[in-house]
Amino acid sequence: MKNLLLLIITLTMISCKVSKFKGESSPVSHTIWDxxxxxxxxxxxxxxxxxFIQDSARLNQYLTALSTHHPNDKFWTEDEQLAYWLNAYNAYTIKLITDHYPVASIKDIKPGVSFVNSVWDIKFINIESRxxxxxNIEHGIIRKQFDEPRIHFAVNCASISCPKLQQRAYTAKNLDQQLTRAAKEFLSDxxxxxxxxxxxxxxxxxxWFSGDFTKNGxxxxxxxxxxxxxxxxxATIIYxxxxxxxxxxxxVGG
Incomplete structure (x- = not known):
């Protein structure tokens, strides 16, 4: 009886751990960001x-959700992972600007080591233990892990010449349509x-990213x-x- 009880307790603990692991590995909702x-x-x-500053509580709530749901390629589809990283890049860029607002340009936000690192090298994004x-997100993850040149029309660097920040969050369900729309809108602007x-x-x-656009032609x-x-x-090409x-x-300041 004692051994049976010990077995039941052990199996229950394993089951709880598995359930917790699966729960943490499930894709995060982007409803708040949307x-x-x-x-x-x-x-x-x-x-x-x-x-966004006035709505900082909800922005921080979304960033907290991102920080506790690192994409997991064992449980997440490729589109779920890519949608997550695109939204994360854009949301953390907004966070960076609002934390230093008002600024005339994102490039006015100075990193710790001048002339060595840029604003894009500021390590302020904490997702689980990383x-x-x-x-890191744009070049080390999005460009490296996903063979998708349209991402360059989806990430937004908070500048006038960037592809515009879309009014809807990226989702796995609609990702292909959303990326196509972003590409068409940018080139039509x-x-x-x-x-x-x-x-x-x-x-x-x-x-800048010509290699990403010329892999298949x-x-x-x-x-x-x-x-x-x-x-x-x-056709003549001018940049x-x-x-x-x-x-x-x-x-700014108005």
């Missing part, structure tokens, strides 16, 4: 940072890309999947100047 984006991002992608900076059949004046993002092949105009293969001013709905 509602924050709808409330504080304009149709043109500009961000009401003061609104610490990240924005570069004449303030960032001017595209004709014979000449394209495009964002330097395309140049040339650059024109990729652009023509999402461009509002069919571009000739011999525009990048505007690092903050993508704020309100003027």
């Amino acid at each position: 509602s924050l984006l709808m409330a504080h991002v304009a149709d043109n992608g500009l961000v009401d940072y003061q609104g 610490t990240y900076d924005l570069n 004449s303030s960032k890309n001017k595209i004709t059949e014979t000449k394209i004046e495009i964002s330097p993002i395309i140049k 040339n650059l024109i092949d990729f652009l023509n999947q999402y461009s509002p105009v069919n571009i000739n293969n011999n 525009q100047t990048y505007d690092w001013n903050l993508n704020d709905t309100k003027s």
Whole structure:
């Protein structure tokens, strides 16, 4: 009887541990982030940072959810993982700006070691037992683990020339549609890309990450999947100047 009781207790403890592990490994909900984006991002992608500051309790609640649900490739699908990291990058960028607001540019936020690291190297993101900076997430995880060039139109660096911050959270269910929409909207935005059949004046993002866009063909092949105009293969390519001013709905200090 004593051995049987001990066996029952042991099995119960194992069951509780397994249930806890499975619960922590389940994908996080992005509902709070979705509602924050709808409330504080304009149709043109500009961000009401003061609104996010006033809503800081809910933003912090979402970041807490992210910090306790690190993606797990044994339990999460690839789309669940990618949606998580895209949302995390954008949400923690908002957090970085609101913590230093008002600023004229994200680049005005100084890291610990000047001239060595950039703002994207500030390690302020804690997810379970791991610490990240924005570069870790974009280049060490998103670009490294996911063969998806459209992510460059989904991550937002809080600047005027960035692809706009979407008004909805990325979700596994709608991820392909959302990434296609982000790509098409960015290339159709004449303030960032001017595209004709014979000449394209495009964002330097395309140049910076050209290798990501040319894995399965040339650059024109990729652009023509999402461009509002069919571009000739011999079209002239010019890269525009990048505007690092903050993508704020309100003027700084206004």
